[in-house]
């Protein structure tokens with residue numbers, strides 16, 4: 665069975681979309697662990713509810729990024745995953761970590777990359793008067809938000825959109841394309 669480890673830091677709505685598609689058989693894989701760098705977040709509760717082993721590894725308990733990433737890599741290795749899915753994991757990973765798992769880590773970013781790498785993507789799309797916005801699933805490489813694109817989901821930007829409304833619309837398309845991207849990787 666294809667094994668997935670999910671890393672997150674918060675709400676975990678993308679995790680939920682993936683859990684639901686695993687349950688319905690649309691993703692032919694098992695989520696073997698969910699790891700969060702923050703305690704008490706909703707994503708951990710979602711994992712718990714789905715009976716998925718869930719682990720808290722707080723970055724604040726480590727001296728530096730390398731020490732945290734080393735410990736994270738050890739935990740991930742113990743699950744022998746085929747794929748590492750970043751689902752709202754709000755940490756920059758060290759080059760060493762990314763290189764160790766390169767080709768096996770994917771991320772979802774709330775913009776149509778290469779537009780708007782980094783933060784505040786919805787605000788930037790609105791400020792620029794874009795008529796389209798969306799999300800990108802991509803492989804993770806050392807440079808931030810720069811790896812090969814797997815799938816993009818496009819949504820319209822509508823008159824009167826606020827950052828919150830637009831963010832919500834992008835989130836909905838994320839829940840469609842992230843499971844699709846994962847199943848595409850499994851099939852390939």
Ligand code: GRF
Nearest residue numbers: 675676677678752772773774
């Ligand atoms: C999403 O907007 C995703 O694009 C970004 O982090 C957010 C995670 O949301 N990388 P959730 O925790 O899955 O609800």
